[in-house]
Amino acid sequence: MHSRAPLLSASSTESQHGSDGGPIMHYTSASASNAVFLGHQSGQILPTSENASAAELGLEYYINRAIEHDLKRSLCPVVHFTIDVRATGPNTGYMFIMAHWAADCDGVLHRCRAMMAMCEVEQSNLTEILSHKLREVKDKWLRPLQLEVGYVTTATKGVEMVVAGACLGCIFSPTHYIYLLLKGVMEKVKNEDVHIGQLFQALCKISIHFEQSPGAHDRLLEMQLLCGLPQELLKEKMPTPSNNLFLLMHFLLARQNAFSAYLMENPELNLTCQQWRLLHHLTCLLKPCEDTITTIRREHANLGQVLHELWLLESTIKGCFQQLQEEADAAAAAAVTLFATELLQSLEGHSILAVVRENILYQTATLLHPYFRDHICKYLKGDVHLQRWQLKKQLTQQIEKEYLNFSSAYATSSLTEVASQELESYLQDNIDLALSHMDPLVYWNTRKHMWPFLSTVAFQYFSCPPAPVFLDEVLAIEECIISGRFQESIAVNTMNRDWISEGIRVSNTSTDTGSQPMA
Structure with a gap:
């Protein structure tokens, strides 16, 4: 560790x-x-x-x-x-x-x-x-x-x-619920669309074949060598659908030529041209979900980026619909559009993810994140102005608490005004967006002498992992x-x-x- x-x-x-x-x-x-x-x-x-x-x-x-x-x-x-x-x-x-x-x-x-x-x-x-x-x-x-x-x-x-x-x-943590959401979408769509259902059956059959055939991995490796695949791909083992369907799809697409040659030697296994197209589109849809989960689970992830990641996930899924309109295979396009629609509706309507978005803790952390501060409104639902006012009120109260924790001498009628001044000074700070990949702890550490008690509140949020x-x-x-x-x-x-x-x-x-x- x-x-x-x-x-x-x-x-x-x-x-x-x-x-x-x-x-x-x-x-x-x-x-x-x-x-x-x-x-x-x-x-x-x-x-x-x-x-x-x-x-x-x-x-x-x-x-x-x-x-x-x-x-x-x-x-x-x-x-x-x-x-x-x-x-x-x-x-x-x-x-x-x-x-x-x-x-x-x-x-x-x-x-x-x-x-x-x-x-x-x-x-x-x-x-x-x-x-x-x-x-x-x-x-x-x-x-x-x-x-x-x-x-x-x-x-x-x-x-x-x-x-x-x-x-x-x-x-x-939202990551657990995104996993469950994906599982539910897959189960529903494979039962509603015959093409996706047949694809999932074929993937399971391929996975079982490689689990039960000792020489299968060696033979696939030989074919990968013949196809000139890079060394890093040669070391990978085939994932199982139950473990991670996205990784299995990505594994197959990365070595499509070698795997197609292997399938020709094993006629009991088969992936049609249409199924390869489905694999491509489904991988494009699942990758944003995998990226979101990976990002939130990273060692240096912080609470302030969660709402942005969820917004980015939904936006990326919406962008996939334009690509699907260019698919020539009508049946494949219809199948993947059904999957994309169900995925987007589940993301927007999932009760736990809705609780995450409405959680004032995540919202406050987002407002304190120097690079998402000015975009807070697009992450909020409902009355945006009211919610932003509530966030400022919440933060002002937290700043006041830190003043009082430091010394009871601050218990004056002007304490709210002093706390508000720290917060307003931060909200008006000109932030260099070229440094957007900087850890927010670094930003707040450089400002702790300007806003000593607001920075303490920020340290509390950004030292906590989101998963x-x-x-x-x-x-x-x-x-x-x-x-x-x-x-x-x-x-x-x-x-x-x-x-x-x-x-x-x-x-x-x-x-x-x-x-x-x-x-």
Whole structure:
């Protein structure tokens, strides 16, 4: 897990850019030296012996030391959490509780995250265990540093009931619901249109063939070599329709010539010319959905871009109708138009996505995003002017709260006026749109001396991820989960292994006084 993502020197007022003009976003990974210190290769679990237990205690010390060091340097007084549950059976799974915050560490701005708890759960005891684990996390990490629970992002039912009243708010990630929406659209359209139904049957048959025929992948690889496909395509394995239909369609289209040759050798499999056309159009329709999900789940994604991504998704789908008018095959055009129509209507009418769009939290984050600020009206539904006034009122109240948190001396009749002045100054700020790919945390860090309390509010929004981030490191403990040898302390250390080298550095160079590293 990438523990710290450096954004920019905190004292700088200039953004740093890569070759594409975007800010440099380095995400460090576990180094070879960390693997040696762990006593195993990355992706393997330490043996559960006495020596291993002693080693784990050492790792835990350094990991906790590093996490504590960065929590002390949080840009705002809240820490956000993402809560995710990965199923291992119909009623069982593993729960992950991850903390997220932004910190100014030695003059460099970082996005930080750390696994705080991981345990086995059942459907019957999920809320009880979650409540217990959150209390443990708050008592161990937050209260000693006078930090509070910020927003909780999840796609798991039952979480909202547990965290209600104990955090700033519960955020339901739209990515999960876009997946469900796509699944529903596919099921409906394949039953209503014979051409799409036959295409899906053919794709399932092809997928089963490759799962059950050991030599199929080797033969397809030979044909790809003969067709001169690039090396990166040769390494890809065929996805399954149940896993991701878009990826399967994209896989086939990227190697259409090689796959057509393979189909000629296997006459029981078949894709007609019309079905290849359907594949092309359906992939064009599904790609914006896949792009939206990927963008919102990225490590540096933020709440302020969610409404823009949903608006962009709908706009892109609408643009596909023009392309469909140029399709010469009337049956294919009708089939894909039906799919596009159903997809657009589902996006516009989905109840959960409507709640996301109407959520004042997402709306406020969008208004505070320097590059979506001036476009807020196109993301709002209904009375736009009334909603914008309500957003400004909400923000003014949040700014007032930060003034009072800093000092009760600000409790004067003019507090609202002072808070409004900060907000209006931001709303009138001339923003260089050429820097639109800059992380909003960088923008607010350069303005924190101009608008000290509004910037604190902004830090709260932009240090919170809009979706639980998929962790490749979960694969490192998958074997223990499957085999039943799961131990929480070992699993958490493994997930937090990127903190080790920082913990060693902090322990060797720290000048902190009056505090003890958290055990």
